[in-house]
Amino acid sequence: MSKPRATSGDQSLLRLINSVAVLSALRESSPATLTDMAASTGLSRPTVEAAIADLVEQGWASELQAEAERRVGRPARRYVFRADSGYVLGFDVGAHRVLGRLADLNGRTIHTHETQVDPQLDAESRVAVVRKVAAKCLAAGRVERSRLMAVGVGSPGIIDADGNVTVSTVLPGWVGLPLARKLSRSFHCTVLVDNDANLAAMAERGHGVAQDVDDLIYLLIGRRIGAGLVLGGRVHRGFGGAAGEIGLLDPQKWERCRELLLGPATTESLTDRHHEVTDRIITAARAGDAGALTIIDDFCAVLAQHAAAMTLTVDPEMIIIGGGLAAAGDLLLPRLRTHIDRVCIRTPRIEASTIGQEAVVLGAVQLALHSADEALHQQAAPT
Amino acid sequence: MSKPRATSGDQSLLRLINSVAVLSALRESSPATLTDMAASTGLSRPTVEAAIADLVEQGWASELQAEAERRVGRPARRYVFRADSGYVLGFDVGAHRVLGRLADLNGRTIHTHETQVDPQLDAESRVAVVRKVAAKCLAAGRVERSRLMAVGVGSPGIIDADGNVTVSTVLPGWVGLPLARKLSRSFHCTVLVDNDANLAAMAERGHGVAQDVDDLIYLLIGRRIGAGLVLGGRVHRGFGGAAGEIGLLDPQKWERCRELLLGPATTESLTDRHHEVTDRIITAARAGDAGALTIIDDFCAVLAQHAAAMTLTVDPEMIIIGGGLAAAGDLLLPRLRTHIDRVCIRTPRIEASTIGQEAVVLGAVQLALHSADEALHQQAAPT
Structure with missing residues (x-):
């Protein structure tokens, strides 16, 4: 007092x-x-x-x-x-794209802008893309930069409390990047950075399939498996921010089965062209094609191995499949259930994300809104 | 209000x-x-x-x-x-022994009693042993039963919120046992039951090597690997109480390497006789015996696989090696560190339990003291 x-x-x-x-x-x-x-x-x-x-x-x-x-x-x-008395920006900074969203203080989307980027883009250029996406959103929404109250950013890797990237294997030159500080130069408000899977997990709880779920694991499936954990209703980051780095459990095995479905983790193949291959495999599997089904089976077996290790550790209420493969839930979910059932005492609910590719940016907007709220309340705190 | x-x-x-x-x-x-x-x-x-x-x-x-x-x-x-104005009892109910401890309201030990039991003992007889150990503690401490304020019990398996055993593979006839209710007949106070590894984890935080550590994994190494998790300073039980059941990750591989060091999981060999074999292997390994060192190496590799899966999931500050092998920390800890270092981004502190075979009973006493405290405070709550 x-x-x-x-x-x-x-x-x-x-x-x-x-x-x-x-x-x-x-x-x-x-x-x-x-x-x-x-x-x-x-x-x-x-x-x-x-x-x-x-x-x-x-x-x-x-x-x-x-x-x-x-x-x-x-x-x-x-x-x-007046929800328009202030605005926030949220970003999903990934290997292939930068997705930005301008929202008012009620979280209503004003404008969304997406820019495709080369996965090999260097860090400085990638940050410059974020700045350009911000400018596009503000211009399209006719919102002055000075009216931004907070900016939230989702990024792969381990992000420390000050918004520095301490570990990242996905984006070139990303390790050691003071991302929050770099972006702060473009905004006169708080810039917060968190791990992309963490933000997606919170977004599923706020807007997606996990409403009212307090203990959940969000699997962000891409070049690597990343996981966001919500335990007791809050993001669990771990002592060094490395919780959910389950992709390191058996990377060679994952690499082999992932490559068949999602393409090899090289620059060239991680373009839209391989999305078509993935889509063809999924369509063929749905039609009962034996070869395609084998690829899906093997993929699910290895994914389940990772999900089971996490389930045995924290026993969540729900596991959510996120990233681009959420749309193939009809193929993935029953296979994952069968595998996890075989290993674990209690199989959690396994669901596909309902907010799909938007999860990270939605979580980033949530993060920024939360910060704006805090700023509003702290105005009243005596100095 | x-x-x-x-x-x-x-x-x-x-x-x-x-x-x-x-x-x-x-x-x-x-x-x-x-x-x-x-x-x-x-x-x-x-x-x-x-x-x-x-x-x-x-x-x-x-x-x-x-x-x-x-x-x-x-x-x-x-x-x-007056710490002697009330008393609590704590129990560690295991396969080979029932350990009971009478303590005053300051947690000071009044009397400890241990009874060796046959691992194959049926559930009813095992509960009867708990009652006998309680009687011995009360008699030796000259404390009347009516002065007990709470009883805490640690047991292997998954225990639900009402103190029923829902899953257990270690004790015969234990599944479905309403353990808290059964024991309540012998005591006119609250009887609380929790998983043994959970209680040991809390005891390490209260009395052992993990003081002031908020995020820890306690590995209770015996016939199976059980784990107790403390996250954010509180026991994390999971949605269905199955958190830490990491022993199911790769049970065949664990069985093979465990058997060489700790003996096969049969009735006969789980006697004190095999403890001598284990001790001989440890002594030989310390002396540089190649065969013994191979057994230790293999054991640590598989144990580390389990510990790494948990570390990748929750990124704890500390991992504690508990159970009988805590005394072989000089051999186990450096090997575990090397393995976990190879897999994980950040290797937690890895320590041997300093309260060893007492961890579960200490945790059970803590659980009972906490309940006694609550009872004391609830007396003041208006009905």
Whole structure:
């Protein structure tokens, strides 16, 4: 508890604290009348009235006019949180593409922009692509850069608490990159970076197949297997941020079976051209083609070996298959279930991602929104 | 928040709440004067005085007399928590032995009793042994059964929240056993049951090598590999209580290498006789015997495979080697480190248990003490 300060600043501090309380109530439930907000905050009606006047003046809230004219007598004034009073950007920085999304403070998408990139692109150029994607989103959404409240970034590899990449085997030159600091030069707001699988796991919980699931493993299947863990409703990063690096369990075996389905991990083959090969194999397997089914079977056996090791360790409620292969859930899920059933005491629910290729960018937007919320609340904290 | 009740019970309820606050303060720091307790509880001195009078009358606290007579004038009266105002029992129920321990409310050991049992003993008889060990501890400690405040039990297998054994491959007839309910018939207090590796993990954090470590894996090495996980300072049991069942990862390979060092998993060989064989192998390996070293090398390679899978999943700060092999840490730890280093991005600290064969029973006592504490605090909760 901070001591009450006996200065002339007290009055305005109190007013700010009340404003933030009213703003929180309005974000929770909007539109709301003064009576509604007095009830949800426990503040007196005159206090709420003063707070909402401040919020309207500062651009955080506005009065709804629509219905007022249709009614007889003097209707209760209703207020809404102005989700356009600030914006956030989210990024999914991958080997083949940079996906950016501009959203308002309610998380509503304003604009999404995707740029394909060469997997061999050097780090400096890849960061430059992120900057360009940001500019495209802001221009298309007609949002001034100064109105950004936070930026969230998902990246492969291990990211430390300051947003530096400490380990990465996927992106050239990425190790040692102070990614958050580099991007901060382009934005006058907080830039947060997290591992892509971690963000996807949280996005599945917020928007996808894992709503209300507190313990889950999200498998991001690509060139390597990455995993994001949510335990007890929170991302579990591990002591050194290396939780979920299950791709290292048996990399040679994974390489062999992965190559047949997803193509070899070289620059050339990781283009859109191989997506067509993968799609053909999946289509052939669905049609019962023996060769294609063998590729799928072998792939699932090795993927299940990794998923089983994680299941035996943490016993999650759900395992989610993410990345491009989520669309082949009809082939993958029953095979994974059979394998995991054979090894584990209890087989978790196994589901395909319902937000697919959007999971990481959705998680990045969530991360940025969370940071914007915190910033809003910290305005009220006495210094 | 509970509403204040406008009945004549209010006064005594308030007094009870104050008593519990004073009792908590006294348990935290003892001996303490009235002034000390007023400062730590925030209660007024007359309130503390009334509360301590109640506590002394009920037998929870007593006044220290020792120094008073040596001093001139009237010294401040000092009070202590009476750790002998209640007792707890902890049990380690294993294949070969039942270990029981009677402790006072400060966790001080009053008496420990161990009974060797046949690994093939049926469930009913094994539970009867637990009852006998309890009786021996109480008799030796001259503690009446009615003064027990809680009983904690560690058992192999998966234990549900009600203390029923849902899965167990180690003890005959153990699956489906309502262990907590069965033992409750012998005690007029709460009986709590948890997985043995979970309790050992918490004990290492409380008394052993993992003090102040929030993320750890405890490997209980015996006939099977069991693991207890502490994540974020709390036992992680998993959605279905099956976290740490890593022994199922590659049971055939484990069986082969385990058999050479620890003996085959049959009744006869799991006697003390094979402990001598194990000890001879360890002694020979320390002396540089090539055959013995091969057995140790192979054993460590397979153990490391299991430990690496868990490390890749949760990235703990520390891995603890528990069970009988903790004493061979000089041979095992460097080999495990080398293997895990080869696979994982970050190798956790790997340590041998410092509380060895006592880990499970210590954890069981901790579990019982925690329950006794809660019972004490709930006395103050309005019904």
